[in-house]
Amino acid sequence: MTLEELQEIAKIEKERQEGFQHRINVCVAAGCLSCQSASVKEALEQEVNRRGLDNSCEVKGVGCLGLCTAGPLISVEPAGTYYREVTVSDASEIVEALGGSPVPRLDISGQLPFFQRQQKIVLENCGKIDPERIEDYIAESGYEGLYNALRTMTPAEVVDQVVRSGLRGRGGAGFPTGLKWTAVSKAASSTKFVVCNADEGDPGAFMDRSVLESDPHRVIEGMAIAGLAVGASHGFMYVRAEYPLAVKRVKTAIAKAERLGLLGNNIFNTTFNFDVKIRLGAGAFVCGEETALLASIEGKRGAPRPRPPFPAEMGLWGYPTLINNVETFANVAPIIRKGGNWFSGIGTEKSKGTKVFALAGRVNNTGLIEVPMGTKLHDIVFEIGGGIPEGRKFKAVQTGGPSGGCIPDQHLDMPVDYESLAKVGSIMGSGGLIIMDETSCMVDVAKFFMEFCMSESCGKCVPCRVGTTQIHNVLCKITSGEGKPSDIPLLEELGDLVKNTSLCGLGQTSPNPVMSTLRYFRDEYVAHIKEKTCPAGACNINGSKEAK
Amino acid sequence: MEAKTQESPKPAEDRRWRMVNRTMRLHGNEPHALIETLHAVQESFGFLEPDALKYVAGALHVPLSQVYGVATFYHFFSLKPPGEHTCVVCNGTACYIGGAAGILKGIEAAIGITPGETTPDGKISLVTARCMGSCGLAPAVVFDGQVRGKMDPPAVLEQIGRWDSHDA
Numbered sequence: 001m002t003l004e005e006l007q008e009i010a011k012i013e014k015e016r017q018e019g020f021q022h023r024i025n026v027c028v029a030a031g032c033l034s035c036q037s038a039s040v041k042e043a044l045e046q047e048v049n050r051r052g053l054d055n056s057c058e059v060k061g062v063g064c065l066g067l068c069t070a071g072p073l074i075s076v077e078p079a080g081t082y083y084r085e086v087t088v089s090d091a092s093e094i095v096e097a098l099g100g101s102p103v104p105r106l107d108i109s110g111q112l113p114f115f116q117r118q119q120k121i122v123l124e125n126c127g128k129i130d131p132e133r134i135e136d137y138i139a140e141s142g143y144e145g146l147y148n149a150l151r152t153m154t155p156a157e158v159v160d161q162v163v164r165s166g167l168r169g170r171g172g173a174g175f176p177t178g179l180k181w182t183a184v185s186k187a188a189s190s191t192k193f194v195v196c197n198a199d200e201g202d203p204g205a206f207m208d209r210s211v212l213e214s215d216p217h218r219v220i221e222g223m224a225i226a227g228l229a230v231g232a233s234h235g236f237m238y239v240r241a242e243y244p245l246a247v248k249r250v251k252t253a254i255a256k257a258e259r260l261g262l263l264g265n266n267i268f269n270t271t272f273n274f275d276v277k278i279r280l281g282a283g284a285f286v287c288g289e290e291t292a293l294l295a296s297i298e299g300k301r302g303a304p305r306p307r308p309p310f311p312a313e314m315g316l317w318g319y320p321t322l323i324n325n326v327e328t329f330a331n332v333a334p335i336i337r338k339g340g341n342w343f344s345g346i347g348t349e350k351s352k353g354t355k356v357f358a359l360a361g362r363v364n365n366t367g368l369i370e371v372p373m374g375t376k377l378h379d380i381v382f383e384i385g386g387g388i389p390e391g392r393k394f395k396a397v398q399t400g401g402p403s404g405g406c407i408p409d410q411h412l413d414m415p416v417d418y419e420s421l422a423k424v425g426s427i428m429g430s431g432g433l434i435i436m437d438e439t440s441c442m443v444d445v446a447k448f449f450m451e452f453c454m455s456e457s458c459g460k461c462v463p464c465r466v467g468t469t470q471i472h473n474v475l476c477k478i479t480s481g482e483g484k485p486s487d488i489p490l491l492e493e494l495g496d497l498v499k500n501t502s503l504c505g506l507g508q509t510s511p512n513p514v515m516s517t518l519r520y521f522r523d524e525y526v527a528h529i530k531e532k533t534c535p536a537g538a539c540n541i542n543g544s545k546e547a548k
Numbered sequence: 549m550e551a552k553t554q555e556s557p558k559p560a561e562d563r564r565w566r567m568v569n570r571t572m573r574l575h576g577n578e579p580h581a582l583i584e585t586l587h588a589v590q591e592s593f594g595f596l597e598p599d600a601l602k603y604v605a606g607a608l609h610v611p612l613s614q615v616y617g618v619a620t621f622y623h624f625f626s627l628k629p630p631g632e633h634t635c636v637v638c639n640g641t642a643c644y645i646g647g648a649a650g651i652l653k654g655i656e657a658a659i660g661i662t663p664g665e666t667t668p669d670g671k672i673s674l675v676t677a678r679c680m681g682s683c684g685l686a687p688a689v690v691f692d693g694q695v696r697g698k699m700d701p702p703a704v705l706e707q708i709g710r711w712d713s714h715d716a
Binding site (some may be wrong): 030031033034035060068069071200201202203204205206209210241242243249279281282283284296297298299300301302358359360361362366367368398432434436440445448449452456458476 | 560578579580581582583584585586610614617618621622623624625639640642643644645646677678679680681682683684685686688694695696697
């Protein structure tokens with residue numbers, strides 16, 4: 001493969017696409033597929049064929065269009081129309097309306113704040129390209145970043161661009177990516193590995209799933225650039241087995257990239273070799289922790305080990321290993337294409353670029369969004385998210401999954417970046433935002449997360465294994481109306497202990513949901529203990545209230 | 549090694565074993581292929597039977613204790629045969645907020661089993677999941693591999709009832 005050949009593929013693909021007057025994009029990511037979008041696509045194809053429009057209109061399966069709540073979603077280009085909740089019987093009306101005014105019954109305006117307020121880098125191809133066709137990705141400047149990195153830059157320059165971009169790990173902790181790359185590139189070893197962490201275990205987060213399902217080549221290209229920068233020639237992608245569609249699309253993408261010589265030996269006629277292999281997770285939340293993940297790739301139980309040594313010095317089978325999250329790798333190709341300075345111009349002083357969030361829970365527009373760092377939480381929930389359904393009152397937004405905290409409305413004006421979230425007792429996490437309204441009991445939510453951490457604790461270290469169980473027991477007592485006033489200081493003491501003495505991130509952050517709800521919703525705990533009532537009406541206290 | 553000599557070699561003509569053997573061969577029969585191999589076993593047989601664990605232990609030169617440790621550590625692996633139909637109720641945060649607990653209660657009341665169990669007639673297995681990434685459609689339930697979003701107890705019970713009556 002040469003640059004000319006790559007550009008030729010892009011040119012042929014663009015000409016092919018320009019041959020069509022209209023394009024109907026049908027979302028075939030997991031969310032819409034579960035609303036039968038596959039049969040909608042088939043119906044549209046049949047309708048287009050029946051009318052003999054197959055030379056002027058393309059029906060294309062694309063990745064996530066974002067607004068999952070309105071699935072199956074389709075978009076019509078170049079008109080820019082979005083249709084919601086499309087069924088098989090709508091196909092003829094939609095094809096009929098091509099080139100004219102949209103079908104009013106199904107139309108959702110592309111002018112909605114949900115679409116307008118976003119800024120897309122990671123998701124720029126989501127909902128635009130067919131994830132199973134590499135040509136489509138190449139036509140959107142795909143693999144150009146890899147070419148530039150290989151043929152016009154030295155590995156040190158590639159690392160320098162990433163350092164300059166200010167990109168921070170999107171898996172949750174926000175460690176500067178450039179520093180990690182520098183450390184691995186400096187490690188003295190002829191064998192190194194690049195690992196992509198796609199074990200998206202946070203309940204309520206589906207960003208990585210959507211990226212892998214919608215634009216898998218972007219992640220693969222990011223991994224290859226990373227391999228070049230740090231001197232690794234083997235990559236592993238550790239994907240959850242719960243995401244069968246993502247696994248299938250990544251497998252297809254790897255095979256196609258190999259066929260075109262974009263993975264494998266002598267990529268772009270250089271001495272650079274790089275391959276990517278898939279490893280399936282098996283349903284253990286702790287495997288999102290990097291040392292546990294490495295153990296799992298080695299075929300062992302996913303138990304973390306103390307750091308240092310960090311994986312950058314001693315990782316997979318003892319060799320230096322670079323581990324980054326899916327979204328982090330997805331940012332790499334644009335950074336190399338457009339330069340680190342371009343990326344660092346977006347976002348806030350310490351948090352650069354954009355962040356993808358999965359909006360879920362009690363909010364009107366559930367789905368996938370990407371906004372610049374520093375966007376206000378209020379704007380995300382009420383403008384992009386469209387507010388709370390059924391006129392209920394907003395109560396809290398939970399960020400960071402079981403490791404994060406609940407943020408009440410007095411902090412809604414806060415910009416979303418790593419530091420601000422930490423200040424209010426939560427974390428950025430991988431990007432799940434769960435919105436809760438007045439019907440959610442915060443003690444019950446804390447109990448839910450503690451139950452999660454308790455059952456996901458690998459059991460290796462005592463504070464996490466025993467501490468999470470103890471905290472969960474206390475919370476069970478409180479929510480069943482048997483709590484004592486002394487339970488609150490007990491929770492705080494236990495939380496402090498677990499936080500400071502656990503081995504890995506799972507244990508260290510597991511008290512966060514309890515601590516943050518104690519901080520902002522202490523009155524609810526007190527009501528459960530003293531008045532034996534659940535203000536939200538969610539807990540079953542003394543059999544008086546029915547649990548929801 | 550002992551396990552290997554005890555276990556008769558698995559018949560190559562059995563398609564199910566062929567896939568397992570192929571997975572192991574692709575990874576050079578290295579011990580690190582253990583999880584991938586167990587995935588292959590579960591995909592072929594529906595669950596991990598003791599016989600299969602012994603065979604894999606022998607073929608990959610991994611102590612049986614370690615194979616058992618891995619098989620029981622990960623939630624995805626099951627040592628019990630699944631029912632004819634499987635109903636997975638997602639219990640991720642968004643689904644929980646959306647009322648997954650009510651759905652589970654409804655199922656438990658209707659067919660009398662709790663998550664992780666199979667009805668005595670072997671027809672229906674009830675499982676909970678930690679999050680399937682269908683949070684935009686919460687609460688989500690998976691019926692025999694088909695994800696359905698925005699579920700409520702009546703809708704779920706209707707589907708389960710259909711399984712019951714169809715096969716009766």
